[in-house]
Amino acid sequence: MSCNWGTELWDQFDNLEKHTSWGIDFLERYTKFVKERADIELSYAKQIRSLSKKYHPKRNREDESRYTWFVAFAATLQQLNELAIQREDLAENLNGQIVCELTRYTQELKAERKSHFQDGRRAQQHIESSWKQLESSKRRFERDCKEAERAQHVSNKIDLDNKTDGEKARQTAQQKQQAAEESRKDYVTSLNQFNQDQHQHYHTLVPVIYQRIQDMEERRIERIGEAMRSLAEAERKVLPVVSRCLDAMMEAAESIQPRKDTRQVVEVYKSGFDPPGDVEFEDYSATMRRSISESSYLDNRTEERRQSRKLWPFIRKTKLLFLGMRVECAPLPSQGKLG
Numbered sequence: 183m184s185c186n187w188g189t190e191l192w193d194q195f196d197n198l199e200k201h202t203s204w205g206i207d208f209l210e211r212y213t214k215f216v217k218e219r220a221d222i223e224l225s226y227a228k229q230i231r232s233l234s235k236k237y238h239p240k241r242n243r244e245d246e247s248r249y250t251w252f253v254a255f256a257a258t259l260q261q262l263n264e265l266a267i268q269r270e271d272l273a274e275n276l277n278g279q280i281v282c283e284l285t286r287y288t289q290e291l292k293a294e295r296k297s298h299f300q301d302g303r304r305a306q307q308h309i310e311s312s313w314k315q316l317e318s319s320k321r322r323f324e325r326d327c328k329e330a331e332r333a334q335h336v337s338n339k340i341d342l343d344n345k346t347d348g349e350k351a352r353q354t355a356q357q358k359q360q361a362a363e364e365s366r367k368d369y370v371t372s373l374n375q376f377n378q379d380q381h382q383h384y385h386t387l388v389p390v391i392y393q394r395i396q397d398m399e400e401r402r403i404e405r406i407g408e409a410m411r412s413l414a415e416a417e418r419k420v421l422p423v424v425s426r427c428l429d430a431m432m433e434a435a436e437s438i439q440p441r442k443d444t445r446q447v448v449e450v451y452k453s454g455f456d457p458p459g460d461v462e463f464e465d466y467s468a469t470m471r472r473s474i475s476e477s478s479y480l481d482n483r484t485e486e487r488r489q490s491r492k493l494w495p496f497i498r499k500t501k502l503l504f505l506g507m508r509v510e511c512a513p514l515p516s517q518g519k520l521g
Contacts, residue, residue: 187396188389195302198395202295205402206288212406213284216413220276227269234263248446250438257434261427268420268427275416280409287405291398298395305387312372312379319372323365330358 191198238259239246246252337351 188392223273230266254434316376323369326362326365330362333358
């Protein structure tokens with residue numbers, strides 16, 4: 183559906199001026215919106231990069247790299263860093279392709295709008311000046327007609343009373359009539375000129391100027407649509423890489439193997455020792471048996487020392503030493519019998 187501001191809005195100059203001013207304000211506001219969006223993307227990329235760096239291992243420890251869950255997390259951090267790069271590219275595209283272009287276009291649009299409305303004001307001033315000229319000639323014609331009528335009335339009255347004064351009055355009345363006739367001609371000329379100017383104003387100048395303003399407004403709206411599409415396209419441009427990063431994260435997560443990691447723990451920490459056997463009963467009542475010879479008793483204690491070395495490897499060495507000292511300090515049964 184087509185429309186023409188020049189014919190349909192011929193008397194809405196002030197409203198068109200306000201509307202187009204509001205349109206430029208919106209354009210500037212949208213430009214600011216895209217700029218802030220780019221700043222947010224840069225800030226987000228910076229925070230993501232900082233997070234990735236914070237949790238990335240300081241050095242590649244061999245014991246950590248053995249486990250699939252650790253390798254998967256390191257791969258996730260690497261992909262996270264790649265996501266930050268994509269966000270930086272998005273912010274760069276927003277600033278370069280949209281913000282800069284809209285800023286430049288806004289300045290051009292302001293200059294174009296100013297030129298169009300200056301032409302409109304000049305056309306308005308011209309028609310107003312023509313109207314004032316018409317009003318002035320109309321009032322002068324009206325005044326001269328009234329003065330000629332009064333002069334004719336005076337001339338008729340004096341002519342009846344005094345012929346000498348009547349002649350003078352007739353000359354004055356004729357002069358007034360001539361002045362009125364000249365005023366009438368000026369009024370007709372001004373009227374014709376005004377009608378001509380008015381026809382040209384509303385049928386030629388205003389439609390042309392308003393059509394330019396309408397074209398300017400339509401270009402502004404179209405440029406906003408292009409900027410919105412460019413914003414979406416810039417976002418879509420990074421999606422394939424973002425999708426690949428997310429796929430890599432998924433693959434890293436799926437590469438985690440709990441059984442493999444638990445087997446790796448065995449390989450790292452297995453000591454190779456066999457579990458300790460049963461602890462044998464220590465008969466401390468043997469000292470009460472006076473029939474046991476001294477030599478057989480000492481042989482039994484030596485065997486006990488040998489067995490104690492095969493106990494669970496985590497028993498503290500101090501306890502073993504204590505057991506040895508206790509054996510060495512124990513009185514011999516033979517000594518008690520001889521004494």
